[in-house]
Amino acid sequence: MPRFEDTTGREALLKASGLKTDRILDVGMGGCACMSFFLARLGFAVTGVDRSPHAVHVARQNARTKRLKGPFVARLANAHNLPFEDGAFYAVISFRSLHHIDAPRSVIREMFRVCRPGGMVLIADLNAVGRKIYKHEPDCDGLLRMIKRVAGRLSAYMTFENTRLDWFLACCKIIDPIQ
Ligand SMILES: C[S@@+](CC[C@H](N)C(=O)[O-])C[C@H]1O[C@@H](n2cnc3c(N)ncnc32)[C@H](O)[C@@H]1O
Structure with missing residues (x-):
């Protein structure tokens, strides 16, 4: 995927969530850790996770070199299988990660598990324009339908x-x- 930064999506997501500053988990942060860094610069206490040792190493290195x-x-x-207790975070976010993750349905449930009741689960992925620009064509529309079904049962309300x-x-x- 060619890399160019587009912060408008990140800003819009944050605005829609109404979040100020709190403990937030970034699922599938990637080596760039772009969403994690975006949030940390705003004062959120960010934990980023990734299953790739290389991504974790690069993210740590980037945090140091970018000071x-x-x-x-x-x-x-x-x-x-997130190594956190139920309700450990006020918000849990996944930005352009879910289409890289196998069997994302169970990941959605896991994101809700580690989010505290009344907290926010925030999920973003490429729309048709984004897929065209990045020349990357995962089935994000199917993904969106599945997320709406699963998240709908676990949410008091959802904003799209x-x-x-x-x-x-x-x-x-x-x-x-x-129950
Ligand atoms: C496109 S990158 C994430 C981009 C980043 N979130 C951002 O803000 O731009 C997708 C990441 O998901 C990670 N990933 C894939 N499957 C995963 C899994 N099961 N658990 C955790 N991370 C996973 C990959 O290793 C990769 O680093």
Whole structure:
């Protein structure tokens, strides 16, 4: 995927979530850790996870060379089995990662598990324009339909928006699920 930075999608996602600063988990941060760094610079306490040791190494190196000021920790972890307790984070985010992850349905559930009740699960991935520009054609529309179904059952409400290159869902985790 060619790399050029587009912060408008990241800004829009954050605005829709209404988040100020808190503990946030970035799932599939990648070596660039672009979303993690974007949030850490705004004062969020960010934990980024990736299953690739190389990505984790590069993210840590980037944090040092870019002299990242905000609180940021990079950890090696598989999104299917996040090494955190239930409700450990106020918000859990995945930015352009889910189409890289096998069996993303269980990852959505795992993201909701580690998000605290009333917190936000934020998911963004490439829309048709983004796929064309990046010359990368994963089935993000099928992914979106699946996420809406799974997240819909776990959310008090969901906001959907399109930015220039991405769609995103901002989901508020339900507080009292009916057993
Ligand atoms: C395109 S990159 C992420 C981009 C980044 N989130 C951003 O803000 O631009 C996708 C990342 O997902 C990671 N990944 C794929 N499967 C994963 C899994 N099961 N658990 C954790 N990370 C995974 C890959 O190693 C890769 O670094």
